[in-house]
Amino acid sequence: MSIEVLAAGPMLTIQDGGRKGLRCFGVSNAGPMDGPAMSLANALCGNSPEAAALEFASTGGHFSTTRPVRFAVTGGDCDIHIADRRVLPGESHRLNPGETLKIGAMRDTVWGYIAFSGGISVPPALGSRATHLRSGLGGLEGRALRTGDILPLDEDEAADRCLRTASHLPANVGGPIRIVLGPQDNYFAPETIASLTETEFTVTPQRDRMAMVLGGAELPAARGHDIVSDATVPGSIQVPGSCQPIVLMAESQTTGGYPKIATVISADLPRLAQMPIGRRFRFAVVSRDEGETIWLAHTRALRAALADLQVKPEGLLTSEYLLSCNLIGGIFAPEERGAE
Amino acid sequence: MIPTFLPCGDSALVIELGDRIDADVNARVISLAAAVEAAAIPGVVEIVPSYRSVLVRYDPEIIRGRELEERLADLSEHLEVSGAQARSWNIPVVYGGEVGQDLEEIAAMKGLSPEELIALHAGGEYRVFMIGFAPGFAYLGGLPAILHTPRLQKPRQSVPAGAIGIGGQQGSVNSVAGPSGWRFIGWTPIRVFDPARKIPFLLQAGDRVSFVPIDPETGERLAARAAAGETVIEPEEAA
Numbered sequence: 001m002s003i004e005v006l007a008a009g010p011m012l013t014i015q016d017g018g019r020k021g022l023r024c025f026g027v028s029n030a031g032p033m034d035g036p037a038m039s040l041a042n043a044l045c046g047n048s049p050e051a052a053a054l055e056f057a058s059t060g061g062h063f064s065t066t067r068p069v070r071f072a073v074t075g076g077d078c079d080i081h082i083a084d085r086r087v088l089p090g091e092s093h094r095l096n097p098g099e100t101l102k103i104g105a106m107r108d109t110v111w112g113y114i115a116f117s118g119g120i121s122v123p124p125a126l127g128s129r130a131t132h133l134r135s136g137l138g139g140l141e142g143r144a145l146r147t148g149d150i151l152p153l154d155e156d157e158a159a160d161r162c163l164r165t166a167s168h169l170p171a172n173v174g175g176p177i178r179i180v181l182g183p184q185d186n187y188f189a190p191e192t193i194a195s196l197t198e199t200e201f202t203v204t205p206q207r208d209r210m211a212m213v214l215g216g217a218e219l220p221a222a223r224g225h226d227i228v229s230d231a232t233v234p235g236s237i238q239v240p241g242s243c244q245p246i247v248l249m250a251e252s253q254t255t256g257g258y259p260k261i262a263t264v265i266s267a268d269l270p271r272l273a274q275m276p277i278g279r280r281f282r283f284a285v286v287s288r289d290e291g292e293t294i295w296l297a298h299t300r301a302l303r304a305a306l307a308d309l310q311v312k313p314e315g316l317l318t319s320e321y322l323l324s325c326n327l328i329g330g331i332f333a334p335e336e337r338g339a340e
Numbered sequence: 341m342i343p344t345f346l347p348c349g350d351s352a353l354v355i356e357l358g359d360r361i362d363a364d365v366n367a368r369v370i371s372l373a374a375a376v377e378a379a380a381i382p383g384v385v386e387i388v389p390s391y392r393s394v395l396v397r398y399d400p401e402i403i404r405g406r407e408l409e410e411r412l413a414d415l416s417e418h419l420e421v422s423g424a425q426a427r428s429w430n431i432p433v434v435y436g437g438e439v440g441q442d443l444e445e446i447a448a449m450k451g452l453s454p455e456e457l458i459a460l461h462a463g464g465e466y467r468v469f470m471i472g473f474a475p476g477f478a479y480l481g482g483l484p485a486i487l488h489t490p491r492l493q494k495p496r497q498s499v500p501a502g503a504i505g506i507g508g509q510q511g512s513v514n515s516v517a518g519p520s521g522w523r524f525i526g527w528t529p530i531r532v533f534d535p536a537r538k539i540p541f542l543l544q545a546g547d548r549v550s551f552v553p554i555d556p557e558t559g560e561r562l563a564a565r566a567a568a569g570e571t572v573i574e575p576e577e578a579a
Contacts, residue, residue, distance in 0.1 A: 020386070021385070021386050023395075023397075024386070024471060024544075024545070025471050025540075026471045026472050026473060026475045026476055134474070134518075135474055135475050135516050135518075137535060180349050182346050182347040183347065183348050184346075228361055229390060230354065230392065230393050230395070231354070231388040231389075231390050231393070231395035233349060233351075233352045235349050236349075253474070254388065255390055255472030260348075263347070263348050263350075265349060266350055288349075289404070289405070289406065291350030292400035292405060294350070295350050295400055296401060299401065
């Protein structure tokens with residue numbers, strides 16, 4: 001009962017809901033860069049939203065299985081093939097022993113997720129299977145996966161059926177990345193705070209699961225770029241002496257010695273994570289209260305989407321028919337929803 | 341200093357009790373973190389004390405930041421600072437050698453013999469100001485002033501777990517192997533972090549630490565016991 005990695009994409013890691021309550025011991029949460037996308041992949045396979053699944057950066061890889069499983073790929077649009085048959089992201093499919101699953105490059109996003117029915121069952125470390133690359137914790141030996149790795153699967157106890165989404169996920173909306181100012185916005189002059197929202201920033205190649213360095217306006221700290229180290233959270237926007245903002249992500253360190261001008265709201269952090277290198281965007285300031293209200297709406301919408309998955313009818317239509325349908329960008333016309 | 345509340349996004353806030361490294365401020369921080377923990381406020385999901393502030397993460401579906409701030413302001417107003425819970429550790433150290441490769445250079449910089457440096461370092465009384473940066477990594481205050489030494493210009497790529505370090509005015513016991521710009525004067529067979537052990541983290545903020553010189557043979561013997569998953573040393577509960 002396992003999945004074999006026949007070819008590993010870059011930064012292919014095992015993730016789950018992440019470690020909780022251990023930041024006071026210096027332990028990062030880890031977990032997915034795009035939590036809603038991973039929850040959806042799991043739900044499509046009948047798993048709990050925080051079951052262990054695979055996360056990849058840009059390109060997935062090739063996989064095979066020792067028992068019949070259902071799998072789903074989420075995070076964005078990409079080419080997925082079972083043998084030579086093309087299948088779609090955002091819904092679950094069957095993979096049988098002897099077949100090869102090939103997952104290609106993400107088109108307009110960065111982080112992809114592959115869930116398998118039952119979930120990956122490597123032993124948890126500090127209460128979680130999430131891989132924390134920096135400290136070598138969790139996942140498989142605390143590292144990114146390689147060709148030849150064998151991933152054990154848990155018993156698949158969910159109903160044996162394939163699912164697809166009925167509605168779009170809330171993370172897919174555009175617009176600025178919203179931030180709450182602080183905790184150290186008082187280290188910056190008013191005109192610097194203004195340039196945070198009045199100019200565009202760019203996603204640079206200096207990015208990983210720990211942090212994203214942004215290009216654009218320099219943000220000099222009038223009171224200096226050193227503080228007595230304090231606690232950070234994913235979403236903290238640190239500004240070191242280079243004056244280039246750094247957004248801390250899923251695998252962030254727990255404390256830091258740079259002033260933090262603002263914090264990206266929880267609802268928008270996955271959207272920032274999914275921006276490809278070179279993407280330009282703006283920040284917009286919201287109050288803490290507004291940020292909380294956005295989060296509550298976002299969480300409700302995600303729960304509703306996960307509760308509203310539809311069972312795919314099977315054996316009615318051929319894959320040739322499906323390929324003839326005009327399924328651009330994963331958007332389904334209503335009359336095609338029941339098809340496969 | 342009156343506690344200052346700082347927003348930290350939509351699901352965390354910071355209570356700042358000071359702006360410098362100070363044992364009294366840190367004692368208040370640790371007492372406040374303990375008080376928040378004991379208050380068991382519904383919706384509080386995580387409490388992270390650091391040098392001079394406490395970060396509280398919350399679930400806005402259960403409690404909103406504004407209401408939480410009121411609860412925390414009330415707690416900090418009635419805060420009783422007590423160091424009585426502090427634990428005290430005697431950490432054995434093999435000074436010098438391959439891991440402690442900077443011992444002689446630092447001694448020479450300070451005009452000390454290596455033996456004098458060891459006596460000064462082991463004679464210090466240290467306080468764990470915070471755990472951060474890496475799992476179980478303890479920032480220690482109390483390094484004797486003469487031993488304050490700037491970090492290296494170019495960090496070393498790999499320093500082993502257990503290395504005993506000096507970074508500026510702070511001391512450390514390295515918890516995981518990794519890159520570091522600190523300088524190292526010895527190693528301890530104690531594993532301050534072992535994810536496979538029943539108690540993965542040895543130290544916590546507020547603990548007292550002393551260093552006890554041991555010879556390399558004793559170090560190897562203790563290291564073998566630590567490798568088998570033993571904690572090897574026990575803390576003394578300070579009166």
